[in-house]
Amino acid sequence: MKIIKRLLVAITTFFIIVSAFYFFWLSPRYVVPILMYHRFGYGENNLFVTPENFKRQMVYIKGNGYDVISLDELVDGIRNNRRFKHKTVVITIDDGYRDNYSYAYPILKKYNFPATIFIATNFIGNNKDFMSLDKIKAMSKNGISFGGHTKSHAYLPSVGEKTVLWSEIKGCKEFIEEKIGVDADYFCYPTGGFNEEVKATVRKAEYKGACATNRGFVELNKDVYELKRVKITNSDTNKPFSFWAKLSGYYNVFRSKKRGY
Ligand SMILES: [Zn+2]
Structure with missing residues (x-):
């Protein structure tokens, strides 16, 4: 006894x-996890997620009661100190490759999930690996938002010249607003690289917020100009625990802090 x-x-x-x-x-x-994707298809490197795995991941999100909200809803909530229910998630995709339209878009549309795609605008309409303006316009009418990712995919901390920095950051916003006819409210630092000058320029260019990768020292995504994201890969489908952990909202708590540049 x-x-x-x-x-x-x-x-x-x-x-x-x-x-x-x-x-x-x-x-x-x-913190509400912001998922980061790049490419969809069968390429070798770990930027690619196969369409089958992407579908499995979205089915998991749908089937397990997660709310997918837009980046704008998240940033608005952070600015207003709103608490989000656990199991909220944001989807972002970087660079604007053509495979975003062919593989990811039909699945996002099917589940009615909003997403933000950050585009490096010099490649749009000029390079067959990237989406055309027509495809971008079609997506923008169906729940997909577009954000700036510079003009040339420049690594911004190395730019130096102020006028070039301004043109890279403001120029891609103007391109999206003029050529696509939608607001480009958010920015994403190529390769997650930023410093205080880069951040200040993004603010001056009138973006409402900016995404990094996993870099930065500000905890809990309290600074909307350096939002940390969580990279999703094919292996997250084979290891359900890993995907669950990345969706948990605590993933970044246990990761080491990294400089922005
Ligand atoms: Zn990029």
Whole structure:
């Protein structure tokens, strides 16, 4: 009897400690995960997610009760200190490759999931690997937002020249607004590289916020000009725990802090 009593005390203590850890330490650190994708298809490198795996991931999100919200809803919520329900998620895609339209768009449309695609505008209409203006316009009418990703995919901390920096950052916004006819409210630093001058230029160019990769020191995505994201790969489909962890909202809590440049 004594052993059972001790065991019960041990189990109860364990649960109290775990719950306290969750409520007082982990729960306030919840952030809405911003998923980062690049390419869709069967390429070798880890920027590619196959259409089958992307579909499995979206089915998982749909089937497990996650809310997919737009980047704009997230940033608006952060600015207004709104609390999001756990199981909220944002989808972003970088660069604007043609495969975004062929493979990701039909699936996003089927599930009615909003997403933001960041485009490096010099490649649009000039390079067959990237989406055409017509395709971008069609997507923009069906829940997909477009954001700036510079004109030439420049690594911004190395640009130096102020006028070039301005043209890379403001120029891609103007391109989207003039040629596609939609607002380009958000920016994404190529390769996640930024510094204070780059951030200030993005603000001056009247973007409402900007995404990095996993770089930056500001915790819990409190600075909307350096939003950390979580990269999703094919292997997240084979390892359900890994995808679940990335969707948990605590993924970045356990990662080391990285400089922006
Ligand atoms: Zn990029």
